[in-house]
Amino acid sequence: MLRAMSWDRVILHADMDAFFAAVEQLDFPELRGKPILIGGSGPRSVVATASYEARKYGVGSAMSMAVARRRVPNAIIRPHRFERYTEISQAVMAVFRTYAERVQPISIDEAFLDMSPAKARFDSPWTLGRALKRDVFEATGGLHVSVGVSNTKFVAKVASDYDKPDGLTVVPPDQAVAFLAPQPVKRLWGAGPKTVERLHALGLRTIADVAACDLGVLTAALGSAGHHFWRLAHNEDDRPVDDTRVRKSLGAERTLTDDILGADAVRARLVPIAEEVARRAEAKGIRGYGLRVKLKTAAFQIMTRQVHLPHPVWQAEDLLRHAEGLLAEFDLNAPLRLVGLTLYDLVDPDDPVQLELPFSTP
Ligand SMILES: [Mg+2]
Numbered sequence: 001m002l003r004a005m006s007w008d009r010v011i012l013h014a015d016m017d018a019f020f021a022a023v024e025q026l027d028f029p030e031l032r033g034k035p036i037l038i039g040g041s042g043p044r045s046v047v048a049t050a051s052y053e054a055r056k057y058g059v060g061s062a063m064s065m066a067v068a069r070r071r072v073p074n075a076i077i078r079p080h081r082f083e084r085y086t087e088i089s090q091a092v093m094a095v096f097r098t099y100a101e102r103v104q105p106i107s108i109d110e111a112f113l114d115m116s117p118a119k120a121r122f123d124s125p126w127t128l129g130r131a132l133k134r135d136v137f138e139a140t141g142g143l144h145v146s147v148g149v150s151n152t153k154f155v156a157k158v159a160s161d162y163d164k165p166d167g168l169t170v171v172p173p174d175q176a177v178a179f180l181a182p183q184p185v186k187r188l189w190g191a192g193p194k195t196v197e198r199l200h201a202l203g204l205r206t207i208a209d210v211a212a213c214d215l216g217v218l219t220a221a222l223g224s225a226g227h228h229f230w231r232l233a234h235n236e237d238d239r240p241v242d243d244t245r246v247r248k249s250l251g252a253e254r255t256l257t258d259d260i261l262g263a264d265a266v267r268a269r270l271v272p273i274a275e276e277v278a279r280r281a282e283a284k285g286i287r288g289y290g291l292r293v294k295l296k297t298a299a300f301q302i303m304t305r306q307v308h309l310p311h312p313v314w315q316a317e318d319l320l321r322h323a324e325g326l327l328a329e330f331d332l333n334a335p336l337r338l339v340g341l342t343l344y345d346l347v348d349p350d351d352p353v354q355l356e357l358p359f360s361t362p
Helices: 019-029 065-071 084-101 116-122 125-142 151-162 174-180 193-201 207-212 215-222 224-235 262-285 318-325 353-360
Strands: 011-016 036-038 076-078 101-107 110-112 145-150 169-170 249-260 287-297 302-313 338-345
Touching: 011 084, 011 125, 011 151, 019 036, 019 084, 036 065, 084 101, 084 125, 101 249, 110 151, 110 207, 116 193, 125 145, 125 169, 145 174, 151 169, 151 174, 174 207, 193 215, 207 224, 215 224, 224 262, 249 262, 249 287, 262 287, 262 318, 262 338, 287 318, 302 318, 302 338, 318 338
Parallel strands: 036 076, 145 169
Antiparallel strands: 011 110, 011 145, 101 110, 249 338, 287 302, 287 338
């Protein structure tokens, strides 16, 4: 049996299976074995989580509830019970903390564990994974978690999704590149729809294609993000499991060489700023629910307006559209010396829907 002792790092990613739906089926036995959709029933509602019985019909997270209902007419729709999910989440995270000193939750039902310091405690990564799965099952009274174990966060995360539900996938470091190879490029950490489009335009469809691509071609098309994706494709990902730093916001601002006056001038200055924020957000795989516009007058008075959105945004067009809405709320009669734009209430790109729940229920 392969031992993790010789690995440079042992990183585990744990992700609860169909979390909200599974909690409903746990608490209400009559829902077990049935197609369940968690979400609101209003015209703009989206599916937060679908039970595996419903997923068979091709419904999934982020799909419009109306479409999902058409596909699964007999689905049972349940509103979310966020407090209950939070309670169970806390129990699950407590289990994780009995395994690792460093636990980095990345959403309500998902976390990275740095098992490197504890690797000698387990015969193998499989023993570790099975023990963790059993403890989560017991602590929650019957919920399954899927687990991926490897030596980087990136591969551990892809691995936890590999054999869902109730999966346990161990990827030894020397097999990581081969494991990643057949995966579609959308699996690359931080690759949003735009990046995927650009990679496809280059003829790159799998992670193997990206790994084999000339680095110069990638950076020409994607800038520094191209280098980031190329490194991921080679399993070069030295990000630590970080339980301390929580990124609160991502923004950019420009102090102007000459003062400007009026909404049109502000709008024009916002374009490159929004593009910069969007580029950095995409490279880091970040989206945000909050958008803030900051202006500073020539007299150094700072003014800010912000908006909380029902869906997370990161693309430049969306940032600009919402910033435009905020401009109407400013008194723009004074000359300005600084324009800034900040994205806050950030979410991980792989889990946007669950976090948006508290705001999307009508
Ligand atoms: Mg999950």
